Amino acid sequence: MIIDHIGIPVSDLQKSKVFYEKALAPLGISSMMEFDVAVGLGKGGKPDFWIGARKNGGASDPAHVAFVAESRAEVDAFYEAALAAGGKDNGAPGIRVQYHPSYYGAFVFDPDGNNVEAVCHRAEA
Numbered sequence: 001m002i003i004d005h006i007g008i009p010v011s012d013l014q015k016s017k018v019f020y021e022k023a024l025a026p027l028g029i030s031s032m033m034e035f036d037v038a039v040g041l042g043k044g045g046k047p048d049f050w051i052g053a054r055k056n057g058g059a060s061d062p063a064h065v066a067f068v069a070e071s072r073a074e075v076d077a078f079y080e081a082a083l084a085a086g087g088k089d090n091g092a093p094g095i096r097v098q099y100h101p102s103y104y105g106a107f108v109f110d111p112d113g114n115n116v117e118a119v120c121h122r123a124e125a
Contacts, residue, residue, distance in 0.1 A: 079118070
């Protein structure tokens with residue numbers, strides 16, 4: 001598995017939440033995590049599919065994709081390589097406790113403005 005989770009922008013978060021909850025229920029997928037601007041859906045305890053409110057109603061908000069990293073060192077290496085390849089910083093490597101205590105991720109914008117992430121869920125010293 002190379003993809004940890006993906007996210008897409010939606011124009012009406014609550015309307016889309018209701019749609020996806022109903023449409024994905026037969027697959028055993030439900031809402032698992034919710035913030036003011038995003039909802040994470042999944043099964044087995046992990047939200048793999050995210051919907052997020054478009055900023056200012058923009059039709060061209062970026063997509064989000066997070067790649068699996070096996071270690072925090074891989075997250076760090078991804079971040080440095082992505083910046084060296086022309087990516088723009090969108091969040092240096094670090095713990096993101098709002099997701100869970102071991103969530104270690106880094107974010108960059110690709111040349112088209114998409115939000116690309118590498119994430120490691122393992123607890124490391």
